[in-house]
Amino acid sequence: MQAPHASQPTAVPWPPLLILAVLVVGLLLGRLYPLAWPGLDDLAARSIGYGLGALGIVLVAWGLITLRSAGTTVLPTQRAERLITGGPFRYRRNPIYMGEVLIFVGLAQLTYNIWFAILAPAFALAIHKLAILPEERHLEDRFGQAYLDYKERTRRWF
Numbered sequence: 001m002q003a004p005h006a007s008q009p010t011a012v013p014w015p016p017l018l019i020l021a022v023l024v025v026g027l028l029l030g031r032l033y034p035l036a037w038p039g040l041d042d043l044a045a046r047s048i049g050y051g052l053g054a055l056g057i058v059l060v061a062w063g064l065i066t067l068r069s070a071g072t073t074v075l076p077t078q079r080a081e082r083l084i085t086g087g088p089f090r091y092r093r094n095p096i097y098m099g100e101v102l103i104f105v106g107l108a109q110l111t112y113n114i115w116f117a118i119l120a121p122a123f124a125l126a127i128h129k130l131a132i133l134p135e136e137r138h139l140e141d142r143f144g145q146a147y148l149d150y151k152e153r154t155r156r157w158f
Contacts, residue, residue, distance in 0.1 A: 008079050009138035014130040015076050015097070022104060022119045030113035037112050046109060053106010059099030062088045076131055083143045085150050093136075093150070094157035097127050124158075132156070 039045060066087030067074045073081065088095035101120050108117035139147045 008077055009135040010077060010131065012130075013075070013077050015100070015127060018123055018126050018130070019100060022116070022123045026104075026107075026113060026115040026119050029115040029119075030111070033115075035114045037114060049106055049109025051106075052102045053109065056099040056102025056104075056106055059088055059095045059102065063096035063099065076135070080139060080142055083139065083146055083150065085154070090154070092157050093154050094132055097124075097132065098157035100127070 064074050066089060067084060070082050070084050070086075072084060073079070092098060101124050104116045104120040104123060108114055108120075136151070140151075
């Protein structure tokens with residue numbers, strides 16, 4: 001009999017729901033309770049903010065391309081068909097989620113809405129609990145020792 005997590009990591013598509021929630025809440029808070037942009041607003045600060053956002057886009061794209069190229073799902077509610085350990089997954093187990101957090105930082109810089117940067121850690125905690133932990137259980141159930149070995153040699157996303 002198959003383990004309960006082996007068929008799918010979760011029934012709820014948490015990652016897109018959490019992304020949407022941060023976008024909506026960030027926009028609302030920015031409109032209702034705008035905060036002054038902290039620190040310097042010079043070329044160096046803007047370059048760092050935009051650079052982090054661009055790095056986030058690259059990580060998300062690279063991760064999605066790697067998953068699709070390997071013939072496994074990119075959907076958080078679907079069963080993984082293969083254990084992917086190459087591409088950005090060679091360096092971190094959750095590069096897509098890492099990229100999404102960085103995109104929020106870049107979005108804060110782009111829109112001068114600091115709420116996106118403030119909400120980024122809350123997104124990170126929620127995605128860890130609601131998506132990463134169930135995905136890890138699913139991958140361990142599906143791939144056993146191969147996943148445990150990968151987990152041992154590759155850090156999560158932080």
